[in-house]
Amino acid sequence: xxxxxxxxxxxxxxxxxxxxxxxxxxxxxxxxxxxxxxxxxxxxxxxxxxxxxxxxxxxxxxxxxxxxxxxxxxxxxxxxxxxxxxxxxxxxxxxxxxxxxxxxxxxxxxxxxxxxxxxxxxxxxxxxxxxxxxxxxxxxxxxxxxxxxxxxxxxxxxxxxxxxxxxxxxxxxxxxxxxxxxxxxxxxxxxxxxxxxxxxxxxxxxxxxxxxxxxxxxxxxxxxxxxxxxxxxxxxxxxxxxxxxx
Ligand code: NAD
Numbered sequence: 001x002x003x004x005x006x007x008x009x010x011x012x013x014x015x016x017x018x019x020x021x022x023x024x025x026x027x028x029x030x031x032x033x034x035x036x037x038x039x040x041x042x043x044x045x046x047x048x049x050x051x052x053x054x055x056x057x058x059x060x061x062x063x064x065x066x067x068x069x070x071x072x073x074x075x076x077x078x079x080x081x082x083x084x085x086x087x088x089x090x091x092x093x094x095x096x097x098x099x100x101x102x103x104x105x106x107x108x109x110x111x112x113x114x115x116x117x118x119x120x121x122x123x124x125x126x127x128x129x130x131x132x133x134x135x136x137x138x139x140x141x142x143x144x145x146x147x148x149x150x151x152x153x154x155x156x157x158x159x160x161x162x163x164x165x166x167x168x169x170x171x172x173x174x175x176x177x178x179x180x181x182x183x184x185x186x187x188x189x190x191x192x193x194x195x196x197x198x199x200x201x202x203x204x205x206x207x208x209x210x211x212x213x214x215x216x217x218x219x220x221x222x223x224x225x226x227x228x229x230x231x232x233x234x235x236x237x238x239x240x241x242x243x244x245x246x
Pocket of ligand 1: 013015034036037038061062064089091092112140141142183184187188189190191
């Protein structure tokens with residue numbers, strides 16, 4: 001399905017990013033694994049990817065840093081000759097009530113989750129324009145649509161990602177660069193492991209499908225958006241949330 005394509009997935013050493021990287025590789029894409037934290041985990045993902053018979057390498061970069069993202073994309077193009085698919089998955093949360101939220105907690109989340117998406121889009125833009133084609137898939141969140149108490153920083157960033165997706169889709173459409181977002185609901189990863197049992201039960205009670213999502217549920221939709229089957233879709237956000245927000 002994606003044979004001969006090259007992909008860059010940010011924050012791909014674990015969780016949803018890892019599942020997306022593996023899914024794209026399973027469909028034949030060469031995949032660059034961006035990471036910020038554990039090099040060993042990133043290398044383990046690279047080894048898993050190679051088992052699908054495609055090329056892969058890991059690359060450390062802070063998605064919020066202009067120089068690092070530029071260098072990252074340069075390396076992807078030098079290794080793979082193109083960058084056909086960019087998945088902006090890297091993200092953090094620093095939850096707190098607004099009255100208690102420190103400026104730093106707000107800034108860190110906006111930097112990584114919103115500015116990071118902008119930096120990576122900007123970094124691939126020239127190459128994708130030159131190629132006259134590409135797919136950009138941004139990982140937002142349903143709380144970017146619905147809001148969530150205790151997550152003003154995170155929800156503002158994720159709502160921003162939806163706006164950024166639409167503006168980029170309009171700017172890049174004439175070059176056949178399609179830009180979409182996915183908005184996961186409650187997906188079981190290290191990020192959600194931090195929630196208390198009560199918080200998890202509370203979430204579960206709001207999900208019509210009565211179960212939590214798996215990283216692979218998100219990865220399969222990203223794979224669809226990266227594929228030829230999605231060639232007439234741009235500027236959209238697809239909720240992957242078991243019906244939680246509708
Ligand atoms: P996770 O914490 O397991 O993974 C996030 C990854 O991003 C980590 O590998 C981390 O090292 C990386 N990262 C963080 N800051 C970075 C930076 N500055 N530069 C590069 N990499 C960086 O979380 P996850 O649950 O797999 O989340 C992945 C994405 O999905 C995030 O954008 C998150 O906001 C979003 N999301 C998750 C859920 C959920 O329920 N898990 C729901 C909605 C949206």
